[in-house]
Amino acid sequence: MGNPKAFLTIHRQEAGYRPVHERIDDYSEVEQTLNSSDRRTQASRCMDCGVPFCHWACPLGNKQPEWQDLLYRGKWRDAYRVLEQTCDFPEFTGRICPALCEKSCVLKLSCDEPVTIRENEAAIVEVAFREGFIRPVQPVRNGKRVAVIGSGPAGLAAANQLNRRGYEVTVFEKYELPGGLLRFGIPNFKLGKNIIDRRIRLMEQEGVVFKVNTLVGSEVSAKEIAATFDAVCVAIGAEVPRDLPIEGRNLKGVHFALELLAQQNRLLEGIAIPPKSVINCKGKKVLVIGGGDTGSDCVGTANRHGATSVTQIEIMPQPPVGHNPETPWPMYPQVLKTSSSHEEGCTRRWNLASVRFIGDKNILKGVEVEEVEWLPAKDGGRPEMRKTGRTEVIEADQVFLAMGFVHPEQEGLIKELSLAVDGRKNIAVAPTTNQVAGTNIFACGDAVSGASLVVRAMASGRQAAKAIDNYLRDN
Structure with missing residues (x-):
């Protein structure tokens, strides 16, 4: 050094x-x-x-x-x-x-x-x-074609790597613009979408083809994909949010977090939203259920809308500040994280479980919550939750559910692709490796691992590209 x-x-x-x-x-x-x-x-x-x-x-x-x-x-x-x-x-x-x-x-x-x-x-x-250090490269083509389904961080990484290896790559995206979670999940105040546009332009200059507003299985059939491409990479992410099926769930004013975040990003892109579907927090009492990054993003967005108040609750205990002896390195440190959104105005509370949504004439008015305690497990495993019976009502005009995502639902698409490729109806669809049951179908990112980090999705996309390259070199 x-x-x-x-x-x-x-x-x-x-x-x-x-x-x-x-x-x-x-x-x-x-x-x-x-x-x-x-x-x-x-x-x-x-x-x-x-x-x-x-x-x-x-x-x-x-x-x-x-x-x-x-x-x-x-x-x-x-x-x-x-x-x-x-x-x-x-x-x-x-x-x-x-x-x-x-x-x-x-x-x-x-x-x-x-x-x-x-x-x-x-x-x-x-x-x-x-400074112009980054310039488009023009790879020597090898005559083989690969379809990438999904343009989030995993799909983009796979497409970039495959293109650089000489494959003709087409990326299919069901939404209006490429980027996946980067585009329609992460707020602009954390990642400006001009940054995504700049990279997409570069990839297009290098030969990657993006087809947006194209849902594989609908606008493009699995049979067409199988007949046109030498390999397919499934990078559709984990999009199904974890729900909270308690009393009053269908009241007007209860939304999934990504309903707010994706809509706001679309509005900033100039994409029209039907007036009746617009979610606006101006003058509203907002409650965010879930203490992670997605919940924090809702806090920042609600503040920018002009919410009267923003409260974020979490069912787990408040983590310690700075250092947590329960999560020593090399474990990821579970410590209190105060984001830029929290600094902008937010009441944060922990150890609260949601009991029911309360409404009047089908309109949300508040959420009944109950304080819980976490008891150490006797076997050293996950702590056990105990209800205390102490309840209260938090006034809220809008609630955003930011509790993570359930296991990815890629099975239907992979089965459809597998049937189109070689007629097999029964096929393993939760691979621990990128390749699916010896076919020319590969999967990567959250579609394999479940919801995770952007950096892990990119790593998985690179691994999938390498696996596809190895497969096509041998076939």
Whole structure:
């Protein structure tokens, strides 16, 4: 390393967020950036550890010490060349990844000041775009064609890798624009959609074909896909949200989280929404059920709508601040996370289970909740929940359910494709590997693993592309 002792004298410096009073009235990205000099100084803090736990923890296997050193030396182009070897879209992960690498950084484990790996990654790729280091490549075609169904992070990574290997790739997307969860799930204030558009344009210039508003099995039949392409990659994600089937569930005002988030992103894209279907939180008392990132995104969106109040509740206990002895490294640290959305205004509560939705004339008025306790399991397994009988009613005009997603429902599509390929009706549809039962059908991302992180979906897409390449080289 150029400065092996920098970590002793230079503290972690984050770019931080735009002021609340400035960002609360728009949907632009809330995160700021450091200047190039400060960014290089932050990169100098990397110690080039003998065992780089950051590299080990990253699902993509990013070579953080290598590109940190190059960044510190001002070799931005070389830093990007190392970064792109393992990460197809650092402009995405550099903005929205929870940075598993930073949770494993030796400076995190020793003094709670990890290297700003995620922010450095975003800085490198933005310089690469700005300075023209990223240019379209024109791969030599091998004459084989691959269909990718779904254009989320897994599908895009698979398509990018296959295209670079010389395959003619067509990506089928059922919605209006490509991007999947990146486009219609993550708010613009975390990931500006111009960032997605920029990458899609690049992929199109390199030969990838995107067909939007195209639902495989409807607009395009499985038989047509099977007859046209040499292999198929299923990357349809895990879209079915976990419901809360309690009394009053059908009251007007109770929505899934993605109903709000996807609709808001569509409105910002200029996509028309029927007036009767518009969800607007202005002047409303909003309750978000679920304490994770999706719930936080609902909080930020409701605040931007002008909600009167926003409350977020979680059935689990409040995690500790800073360090949790119950989740030591290498476990993911379960600690209190305060997002930019929480800073903008939100009442947060824990240990609350929802009992029933309360309404008047079919319109939501509140939610009855009950306090619960969590008791350690005798066998050391998952804690046991105990109801306390202490109930209350939280007033609410709108409720957003942000409780995660159920197991992906890719079985029907894969069976349909399998039947079209070789007539088999019975086929394994929950593969532990990317290939489905020896056919030319492959799956990746949340369609295989269930709902997970964008970075894991991208890693899975890369693995699927490699498996498809190996298969087609042998057939």
